[in-house]
Amino acid sequence: MTAQIQEIIALAAVGGVALYWSRRLFRAELALPLARLLLRLGRVKWAFALRAWVAVGRGRSKD
Amino acid sequence: MTESVRLPLIALAGNPNSGKTALFNALTGSRQKVANYPGVTVERREGRLSTSSGKGLRVLDLPGVYSLDPQSPDEEVTRDVLLKRLPSEDAPEALVVVVDATALERSLALVLELKPVFPRMVVALNMADLAKARGQELDLQALSKGLGVPVVCTVATRGQGIIELLAEVERALEASPRAAAVAAAEPDHSVAAISARFAEVDRILKASRRHELAPSFWTERLDRVVVHPLWGSLLLGVVLAAVFEAVFTWAGPLQDLVDALFAWLGESATAWLPAGPLQSLIVDGIIAGVGGVVIFLPQIVLLFLFILLMEDSGYMARAAFLMDRIMGRVGLHGRAFIPLLSSFACAIPGIMATRTIENRRERMATMMVAPLMTCSARLPVYALLIAAFIPNRKVLGPFGLQGLTMFGLYALGVVSAMAVAWTLRLTALKGPQPHLLLELPTYKLPAWRNVLMGLAQRSWMFVRRAGTIILSLSIVIWFLASYPKSPEGAPGPAIQYSYAGRIGHAVEPVFRPIGFDWRISTGLIPGFAAREVMVGALATVYAVEAEDEEKLQTALGDRLAGSWSLATALALLIWYVFAPQCLSTLAVARRETNSWAWTGFMLFYLTALAYVGAFIAYQGAVLLGWG
Numbered sequence: 001m002t003a004q005i006q007e008i009i010a011l012a013a014v015g016g017v018a019l020y021w022s023r024r025l026f027r028a029e030l031a032l033p034l035a036r037l038l039l040r041l042g043r044v045k046w047a048f049a050l051r052a053w054v055a056v057g058r059g060r061s062k063d
Numbered sequence: 064m065t066e067s068v069r070l071p072l073i074a075l076a077g078n079p080n081s082g083k084t085a086l087f088n089a090l091t092g093s094r095q096k097v098a099n100y101p102g103v104t105v106e107r108r109e110g111r112l113s114t115s116s117g118k119g120l121r122v123l124d125l126p127g128v129y130s131l132d133p134q135s136p137d138e139e140v141t142r143d144v145l146l147k148r149l150p151s152e153d154a155p156e157a158l159v160v161v162v163d164a165t166a167l168e169r170s171l172a173l174v175l176e177l178k179p180v181f182p183r184m185v186v187a188l189n190m191a192d193l194a195k196a197r198g199q200e201l202d203l204q205a206l207s208k209g210l211g212v213p214v215v216c217t218v219a220t221r222g223q224g225i226i227e228l229l230a231e232v233e234r235a236l237e238a239s240p241r242a243a244a245v246a247a248a249e250p251d252h253s254v255a256a257i258s259a260r261f262a263e264v265d266r267i268l269k270a271s272r273r274h275e276l277a278p279s280f281w282t283e284r285l286d287r288v289v290v291h292p293l294w295g296s297l298l299l300g301v302v303l304a305a306v307f308e309a310v311f312t313w314a315g316p317l318q319d320l321v322d323a324l325f326a327w328l329g330e331s332a333t334a335w336l337p338a339g340p341l342q343s344l345i346v347d348g349i350i351a352g353v354g355g356v357v358i359f360l361p362q363i364v365l366l367f368l369f370i371l372l373m374e375d376s377g378y379m380a381r382a383a384f385l386m387d388r389i390m391g392r393v394g395l396h397g398r399a400f401i402p403l404l405s406s407f408a409c410a411i412p413g414i415m416a417t418r419t420i421e422n423r424r425e426r427m428a429t430m431m432v433a434p435l436m437t438c439s440a441r442l443p444v445y446a447l448l449i450a451a452f453i454p455n456r457k458v459l460g461p462f463g464l465q466g467l468t469m470f471g472l473y474a475l476g477v478v479s480a481m482a483v484a485w486t487l488r489l490t491a492l493k494g495p496q497p498h499l500l501l502e503l504p505t506y507k508l509p510a511w512r513n514v515l516m517g518l519a520q521r522s523w524m525f526v527r528r529a530g531t532i533i534l535s536l537s538i539v540i541w542f543l544a545s546y547p548k549s550p551e552g553a554p555g556p557a558i559q560y561s562y563a564g565r566i567g568h569a570v571e572p573v574f575r576p577i578g579f580d581w582r583i584s585t586g587l588i589p590g591f592a593a594r595e596v597m598v599g600a601l602a603t604v605y606a607v608e609a610e611d612e613e614k615l616q617t618a619l620g621d622r623l624a625g626s627w628s629l630a631t632a633l634a635l636l637i638w639y640v641f642a643p644q645c646l647s648t649l650a651v652a653r654r655e656t657n658s659w660a661w662t663g664f665m666l667f668y669l670t671a672l673a674y675v676g677a678f679i680a681y682q683g684a685v686l687l688g689w690g
């Protein structure tokens with residue numbers, strides 16, 4: 001395995017971790033306030049889609 | 064939707080200490096899933112079973128309650144599940160109320176309160192063997208008729224009465240139509256209604272009890288010593304000292320095994336992968352990072368084992384009762400003793416254990432001070448610095464200066480926790496003096512099955528955290544310490560050119576007044592993820608080559624002794640007594656307080672204490688000529 005391929009795999013792992021935690025943090029802490037803001041701005045469809053996404057995640061993990 | 068979701072759900076409810084969890088374990092065995100209820104951090108335990116007729120059922124173990132008028136977050140969950148107020152939860156189709164046969168008056172009042180809410184009910188008269196041994200004789204038919212629900216005798220710890228109980232549950236599920244299972248009416252909590260329920264319990268027991276329950280022989284005699292103000296306190300001191308001794312000495316060989324396992328993993332990965340960034344990520348990042356945390360698993364398992372044994376035997380309630388006098392002086396609840404004791408292993412289970420404290424202010428104060436208890440992650444840092452800077456000589460008879468320094472750091476943590484709790488209870492968390500209302504259960508021999516299952520679940524939670532949060536942080540820290548790479552032919556260690564090194568240089572002016580240079584500042588950054596990471600980070604910064612932990616500590620210790628002053632070492636030790644350098648603790652504090660403001664406050668006040676403490680230690684030591 002060349003150093004270049006090793007580097008790509010290592011950086012992909014770092015990127016994957018960053019993506020996973022930002023998605024989790026967004027879903028747990030930011031998605032609902034954002035949905036409320038969207039509702040206030042009249043973007044009803046987006047707001048409900050966001051709330052449904054949060055609810056699906058909670059139902060799946062139960063933690 | 065999976066098959067298990069469609070299975071009928073039965074819930075187990077009952078008073079605390081009624082043997083509900085033992086019954087749950089007997090019903091479901093190892094087919095259990097432990098998680099949290101959505102939005103709160105109350106443990107949710109669900110399991111599966113098959114009845115003798117082959118019918119599959121799901122069983123939900125609800126937190127213990129005395130009534131449907133909740134006093135704590137746990138009790139709120141039970142009420143909300145039973146009254147169908149949790150939209151994410153399926154409504155149970157039948158309810159099993161677990162009743163302690165040795166405390167019928169109190170337990171049956173709950174049955175009468177739940178009956179109008181949940182007509183599809185079966186009563187499990189648990190600990191029937193203990194009640195019989197104490198002379199109680201019951202007419203089960205009369206009891207069942209009086210209550211208006213089926214009653215089955217069980218001894219959950221021995222698996223007795225389980226088949227009969229399940230047969231009654233099946234009958235209950237078939238007898239009444241599903242729609243009538245849950246009436247979901249709000250129970251009446253007025254004094255008149257409660258009095259009426261207890262009067263009804265007296266009437267039912269008069270009609271069904273042929274022989275009264277005699278007082279517990281052993282409990283009465285043991286309590287004469289165990290809850291005695293002097294002898295009880297002395298005994299508690301001996302028990303706690305024995306627990307600490309066992310945790311620190313027994314865990315040693317097991318920790319060596321874990322260490323050897325991770326060393327072998329590191330060596331195997333080094334041999335298998337050619338040198339390069341991926342090998343560095345796996346060996347220096349993941350294996351070193353996760354191994355550094357998993358090494359504390361034996362200590363945590365042992366501490367949990369003692370806590371579970373104390374809980375299961377009935378001693379823990381007595382310990383909380385004895386500690387209430389001391390805790391009460393600083394405004395903490397007697398129950399705060401258990402979380403604070405757990406925090407000596409790790410603040411995470413300690414903060415989670417505060418759930419048993421009913422009052423929010425007292426619970427919050429306990430959570431805020433739990434990180435001040437010296438957790439096992441501080442030990443590697445203390446051991447490294449004390450060995451390098453404190454002379455190994457006897458000062459007070461058999462006591463050495465190094466041991467006394469270690470004891471002083473532990474004592475400083477405890478005293479600071481008490482002072483902070485006292486201050487919080489006088490200011491932000493002001494409220495009436497806590498009162499301890501505690502049920503002292505009868506003494507029982509711990510049921511090994513329950514203890515081992517509890518231990519396995521708690522250990523798995525710790526390992527899972529190491530596999531998620533710590534693994535992720537190890538990868539991120541490795542990235543920060545490895546990129547960007549040093550220019551070719553550049554002098555000094557490569558970390559100096561990395562993001563972590565640059566951040567270390569940037570924050571150095573802030574830490575200079577407390578005696579920390581850029582190298583220590585660089586080590587503090589990964590150390591924010593977990594305290595013990597600091598040792599590895601310092602080793603990297605000082606470019607020390609080491610194969611194993613011991614060699615690493617010796618070599619690093621010599622290097623530090625040659626480059627730092629005693630004042631810097633003392634300042635760093637004091638920094639570690641207070642500094643909130645554990646992201647997992649902060650994450651758990653956020654979940655348990657359900658507040659970013661309180662988590663932010665915890666981070667702020669601990670950092671401020673650490674900075675002020677380290678400043679005083681450094682400047683004081685410089686004045687004494689140790690700089």
